[in-house]
Amino acid sequence: MTSNNQPDAARLSPAALAQIRAFQQNEVTEAEVYRRIVRRTKDAGNRDTLLRIADEEAKHAAIWQRYTGEEMRPQAGKVRRYALIALVFGFTFAVKLMEKGEAKAQISYEELAREAPEALDIRADEEAHEQALLAMLDEERLSYVGSMVLGMNDAMVEMTGTLAGLTLAMQNTRLIALSGLITGIAATLSMASSEYLSSKSEGREDAFKSATYTGIAYLVTVALLILPYLLFDEAHYLWAMATMIVIVLLILVVFNYYISVAQDLPFKKRFGQMAGISLGVAALSFVIGILVKQFLGVDI
Structure with a gap:
């Protein structure tokens, strides 16, 4: 010194x-x-x-x-x-x-x-x-992480399964996108209203805001998953589905990293669980699409 x-x-x-x-x-x-x-x-x-x-x-x-x-x-x-x-x-x-x-x-x-x-x-x-x-x-936004997770996770599971099943059943990107969009919008409204009613029944004053976060998370996820079917031409439905799977993984990486940092939660465990569920449902729905097309003899 x-x-x-x-x-x-x-x-x-x-x-x-x-x-x-x-x-x-x-x-x-x-x-x-x-x-x-x-x-x-x-x-x-x-x-x-x-x-x-x-x-x-x-x-x-x-x-x-x-x-x-x-x-x-x-x-x-x-x-x-x-x-x-x-x-x-x-x-x-x-x-x-x-x-x-x-x-x-x-x-x-x-x-x-x-x-x-x-x-x-x-x-x-x-x-x-x-x-x-x-x-x-x-x-505020972190107070509604549960609502966002609910909307995003539901959209992941439902839409990856729906789009994977439609891919083999329809084999046309435009028809798949149209069907997926109609299903996604209807599911968004259903999910948001269910969250509102659930929150309202619990006496929460922020029921509308919670439902809004859920609905937005669901709708954004739906839009991202349908996007590949709008970008690829009608015959490249398998490329569109592969791109959709990649988008699912990217959404899961980004969202779970955000949550892990903002709320000090483990990243790998949450990512593994959500990826396993979403991709598992997609694979099962893909097989169902093949079976439906084979046994019902539907050719679109």
């Missing part, structure tokens, strides 16, 4: 100094990300929590700056990227994704603490205080 009680960067090993610089840059950038997200956050409680986390990040950056003697600016590209993610997917997903992807230590905190004693205190602060603050975030 120097005579004014400030750490002496010259006494740090190159590895420790490089790690501290990385930590400082990360803290400065994340503090700015939180402040940027606050600008679009309407709920007062969430705004307060996000600002408190930003202050924590800034405090840690100030501690690291005592070692580096450098004043760092936020990384503009990273700030814009996470601000955009927050706008599209919600601030809870954005900040938790950012925290998961923050710079990893090249040397252990214990080893760094030999040269920078505050390292262990900062790690403990981040693991306890900041995580507690993140848990306080209350974003």
